Amino acid sequence: MTKRIVVLGVSGSGKSLIGKGLADQLGYPFFDGDDFHSPENVAKMSEGTPLTDEDRKDWLASLNQLLHENPTAVIACSGLKPEYRTILRRGLDDVAMIYLKGDIDTIWQRHQKRNGHYFNGRGMLESQFETLIEPTTEEAIVIDISQEAEVVLKEAMNGLQGYAQKA
Template sequence: MTPKKMIVMGVSGCGKSSIGSHLAKTLGLNFFDGDDFHPPENVRKMSQGIPLNDDDRTEWLATLNQLLRQESHAVLACSALKPDYRAQLRDGVDDLVWVYLQGDFGTIWQRHQQRSDHYFNGRTMLESQFATLVEPAQDEALFVDIRQTQAAVLQEILNRLPETGSLVESPMVERNKG
């Protein structure tokens, strides 16, 4: 059965929003970008190049958890950097599939430098996320290497999910024939 709730996770710039939105569209699920739910104070801090701490994230994670509890079909893009954050997100949420978009600092920093009009930017901010990141256990999430094209990343995720072969095609993905 195709999952009904998924979290696409990883550090800023790994492609969570783009991959998550295409994944949601392909699977017929609602997409939510966790960045859209940060309280104004968090956005202000990040805009000033100040990394968030655990206290800053508490309200935000509670809001995202509530969203996942309320939505019957959802893909959420969220950094989910620590095991505690992931536990808070999955509290009371059944059948949640995690996709970890894994990349090295150099690849992701190169992507950051090409960004414009995003409040999260700067080498120090990205270094902070890598310092905070505790990768999920191998059995906790699908690990996907982001050094491949976005289409290949999406295809890999779809190939590794149960019963996605009969889905309508996404413009981003070329389904394997035969």
């Protein structure tokens, strides 16, 4: 089984839920990428202002550093563009990525049920979908999130076993 895992997707796709579930099953530490944003990034998102590539650069570098510092880890991170995923993997050859794929309507419904999260508004979610360049099945394990969370988690575990056999 791979030792470093990044769970990708737009806000509200289930990255934290699935990432934590994977970490619990594997006995790995879990890190929510949202916890590593700068206060400036959090303030921007709280105001409904989408982050730029420049805003994300140091954040992604800090998550890459976290992967370097932890021989086992599961990190939840949007990883919206190939260049972001390249930064996350920099200097590591054992990072498995799981992409939680969903449509905007499903994810917006989930957003409306969240309380106390700084990610603010449908416009922010739409901007993530506009920025998103979905990973290919060669780059990540792709899982449809329209299923129950338990099924998504099971598919993620099965995908990781398949990934380990390919590596």
